[in-house]
Amino acid sequence: MNSPVSLRDIPQSNIFRKGDVFVLFGELFGRGYANGLINEAKKAGMTIIGITVGRRDENNALRPLNDEELAVAESNLGGRIINVPLMAGFDLDAPAGEPTPTDLLADMTLKSWQDDRLDWQYIEKCREVGVARFKSSVARVMAELDGMIPDGSNAFFAHTMAGGIPKVKVFLAIANRIYKGRGERFMSSRALLDSDLGKLILMNFDEVTANTFQYLIDGSAHIRARLEKSGGQVRYTAYGYHGTEILIDGKYQWQTYSNYTQGRAKMRLENVAEAAWATGIKATVYNCPEIRTNSSDIFAGVELSLFPLLKALRQENGGAWAEAQWQTCRSLLQEGITLEALLQKIEAYNTSSVMSVFRNFAAWPMDNSEALADLMIGTSDEIIQMHKDRKELVVGHLSALVLEGTGPLMFHETSSPAGPVLWLNHDIIAKQLNLMHSS
Numbered sequence: 120m121n122s123p124v125s126l127r128d129i130p131q132s133n134i135f136r137k138g139d140v141f142v143l144f145g146e147l148f149g150r151g152y153a154n155g156l157i158n159e160a161k162k163a164g165m166t167i168i169g170i171t172v173g174r175r176d177e178n179n180a181l182r183p184l185n186d187e188e189l190a191v192a193e194s195n196l197g198g199r200i201i202n203v204p205l206m207a208g209f210d211l212d213a214p215a216g217e218p219t220p221t222d223l224l225a226d227m228t229l230k231s232w233q234d235d236r237l238d239w240q241y242i243e244k245c246r247e248v249g250v251a252r253f254k255s256s257v258a259r260v261m262a263e264l265d266g267m268i269p270d271g272s273n274a275f276f277a278h279t280m281a282g283g284i285p286k287v288k289v290f291l292a293i294a295n296r297i298y299k300g301r302g303e304r305f306m307s308s309r310a311l312l313d314s315d316l317g318k319l320i321l322m323n324f325d326e327v328t329a330n331t332f333q334y335l336i337d338g339s340a341h342i343r344a345r346l347e348k349s350g351g352q353v354r355y356t357a358y359g360y361h362g363t364e365i366l367i368d369g370k371y372q373w374q375t376y377s378n379y380t381q382g383r384a385k386m387r388l389e390n391v392a393e394a395a396w397a398t399g400i401k402a403t404v405y406n407c408p409e410i411r412t413n414s415s416d417i418f419a420g421v422e423l424s425l426f427p428l429l430k431a432l433r434q435e436n437g438g439a440w441a442e443a444q445w446q447t448c449r450s451l452l453q454e455g456i457t458l459e460a461l462l463q464k465i466e467a468y469n470t471s472s473v474m475s476v477f478r479n480f481a482a483w484p485m486d487n488s489e490a491l492a493d494l495m496i497g498t499s500d501e502i503i504q505m506h507k508d509r510k511e512l513v514v515g516h517l518s519a520l521v522l523e524g525t526g527p528l529m530f531h532e533t534s535s536p537a538g539p540v541l542w543l544n545h546d547i548i549a550k551q552l553n554l555m556h557s558s
């Protein structure tokens with residue numbers, strides 16, 4: 120991909136209707152992106168079906184949800200959940216009776232991790248166990264699902280899985296430095312990527328964030344074939360991240376959060392969609408803007424690119440509703456602090472020489488730098504302090520708007536998708552939001 124392929128016009132088509140089935144491939148969290156798609160699927164009257172990643176028992180063995188957990192998850196989703204654990208990654212997998220990668224990492228310390236080495240032949244064995252477990256669980260899920268999707272209906276598979284950070288103490292400390300540290304506490308993302316620990320984490324990201332999309336497409340092949348033979352259609356979507364165009368200096372310009380450690384896995388996800396597309400399968404990765412969710416909260420400063428959405432709302436024919444969003448955001452700031460001053464700070468941040476260096480699409484995902492961490496995390500802190508309450512942030516409101524806007528864009532585009540990888544930038548999201556709220 121040499122440059123972003125951006126969705127510029129609001130898609131209008133819709134092939135999905137009552138009786139068609141929407142399958143969420145990942146769990147649903149309150150602030151998660153998937154809510155946008157689920158809302159649209161419900162509006163269209165589709166049957167909603169979900170999966171679970173399962174839970175770990177006291178010995179770290181994967182188990183299905185218990186009755187109570189299942190009831191909560193189904194009511195939260197508004198649909199049935201196929202209760203077969205689909206936890207991806209191999210951080211807790213190993214040949215029977217042998218140590219898992221997480222066990223091997225447990226001995227690493229903050230002093231030793233950069234020199235600690237892993238036995239890659241052994242890690243590969245663990246990976247094979249994890250992949251085999253996941254694929255066989257996918258096969259069980261698909262067998263159940265097969266009976267739930269009638270002949271001739273359409274199916275929409277929405278992949279939302281991303282993650283794969285192993286739960287080891289040493290990484291929590293490292294992550295705090297790489298994603299949140301500045302000054303004395305700064306740590307270069309390159310140090311992580313050059314270590315065996317970092318290489319293992321990237322392999323696990325590949326499994327969770329990218330390869331699961333392939334396993335979903337492969338595992339549902341017989342459902343796809345049956346539906347297509349009986350007059351139905353099948354679509355696949357996944358959420359990507361590969362930077363976003365936002366308003367900087369009055370123009371939409373591509374920018375990114377750095378260092379996005381999962382970047383290589385997200386490019387692999389794009390490759391999965393491109394390869395499937397080449398064989399006639401309608402699979403599309405939608406590269407979405409930075410928002411605050413359970414998964415992105417760890418990346419301090421990722422939210423800074425959200426603020427210019429307010430300007431985009433005005434620029435894309437925003438009316439009274441767009442002004443009301445400005446008002447809502449104003450009301451979250453401390454007395455005497457204006458939204459204009461906050462946006463000015465963001466503009467200065469984005470146009471600074473430190474940030475401009477990172478607007479290099481071809482070099483993505485770039486390593487972080489000390490200057491970047493100082494400016495980004497410092498600005499993030501300063502902006503949080505401009506609020507009345509650090510739990511009620513402007514970016515919380517804007518994240519909800521972006522999620523709301525991506526829903527109809529992805530849902531309608533997927534009826535007749537233009538390609539396997541599409542960027543949803545602030546322009547189209549603002550257009551969609553203004554349209555939805557214009558009446």
Ligand SMILES: NC(=O)c1ccc[n+]([C@@H]2O[C@H](COP(=O)([O-])OP(=O)(O)OC[C@H]3O[C@@H](n4cnc5c(N)ncnc54)[C@H](O)[C@@H]3O)[C@@H](O)[C@H]2O)c1
Nearest residue numbers: 145146148151152207280281282358360409410412414415
């Ligand atoms: N938040 C952002 O700024 C942002 C931007 C662009 C794209 N995305 C992507 O959107 C998608 C949804 O993320 P979100 O930010 O809404 O957060 P979220 O926390 O709501 O969703 C994360 C998803 O990953 C699944 N998951 C986590 N670990 C897993 C594992 N080991 N095995 C299987 N599934 C696992 C969860 O069940 C959940 O469905 C992800 O693919 C994410 O990369 C997020």
